Amino acid sequence: GEDVEQSLFLSVREGDSSVINCTYTDSSSTYLYWYKQEPGAGLQLLTYIFSNMDMKQDQRLTVLLNKKDKHLSLRIADTQTGDSAIYFCAEILGSSNTGKLIFGQGTTLQVKP
Amino acid sequence: DAGVTQSPTHLIKTRGQQVTLRCSPKSGHDTVSWYQQALGQGPQFIFQYYEEEERQRGNFPDRFSGHQFPNYSSELNVNALLLGDSALYLCASSFDHEQYFGPGTRLTVT
Numbered sequence: 001g002e003d004v005e006q007s008l009f010l011s012v013r014e015g016d017s018s019v020i021n022c023t024y025t026d027s028s029s030t031y032l033y034w035y036k037q038e039p040g041a042g043l044q045l046l047t048y049i050f051s052n053m054d055m056k057q058d059q060r061l062t063v064l065l066n067k068k069d070k071h072l073s074l075r076i077a078d079t080q081t082g083d084s085a086i087y088f089c090a091e092i093l094g095s096s097n098t099g100k101l102i103f104g105q106g107t108t109l110q111v112k113p
Numbered sequence: 114d115a116g117v118t119q120s121p122t123h124l125i126k127t128r129g130q131q132v133t134l135r136c137s138p139k140s141g142h143d144t145v146s147w148y149q150q151a152l153g154q155g156p157q158f159i160f161q162y163y164e165e166e167e168r169q170r171g172n173f174p175d176r177f178s179g180h181q182f183p184n185y186s187s188e189l190n191v192n193a194l195l196l197g198d199s200a201l202y203l204c205a206s207s208f209d210h211e212q213y214f215g216p217g218t219r220l221t222v223t
Contacts, residue, residue, distance in 0.1 A: 031210050043214040088155055097209050103155030
């Protein structure tokens with residue numbers, strides 16, 4: 001089936017770490033993605049992880065992948081007010097070059113000063 | 114290098130009308146995918162174009178059609194608009210597995 005699930009809302013204090021969680025259904029997905037959407041804007045590709053990796057770090061972002069549980073998480077270190085946005089988890093179905101993205105419903109991250 | 118661009122930014126149409134949305138991909142990208150994002154939801158895949166052909170399609174009715182031109186730009190057409198077609202329409206371009214999105218076209222059907 002095609003289903004990606006995320007919690008809807010997360011609130012953190014500026015300077016804390018944020019962890020956004022996601023579960024997906026297709027064990028054959030080759031890549032999993034995190035996108036960021038600010039109000040009234042399109043989606044910005046933040047980072048992705050290849051399915052044979054457990055972890056990927058990119059500056060303040062850390063992605064963890066548990067293939068057995070089909071669980072993906074995004075950790076944002078030292079969260080800033082500019083990180084306030086909606087974060088979407090997505091898996092790619094089909095071949096990685098020709099596949100379609102299946103998105104979760106998005107997690108709204110609120111960062112309080 | 115310009116990213117993915119879409120036009121128009123906003124559009125208001127009446128039920129039953131037809132609409133055409135446009136997308137120019139990022140330089141070097143040859144594949145264009147279209148997504149519909151309803152308010153408060155994640156984007157839903159409509160279809161994907163490559164080499165001027167529709168390569169795959171999501172669960173959208175035939176009222177939704179598209180086209181890709183030799184310069185890789187693309188159009189999304191929606192006929193017989195319904196109130197439920199009101200959404201943000203996003204175009205994404207890619208060369209490999211990374212899909213980069215444009216700012217979207219906000220369509221309101223009244």
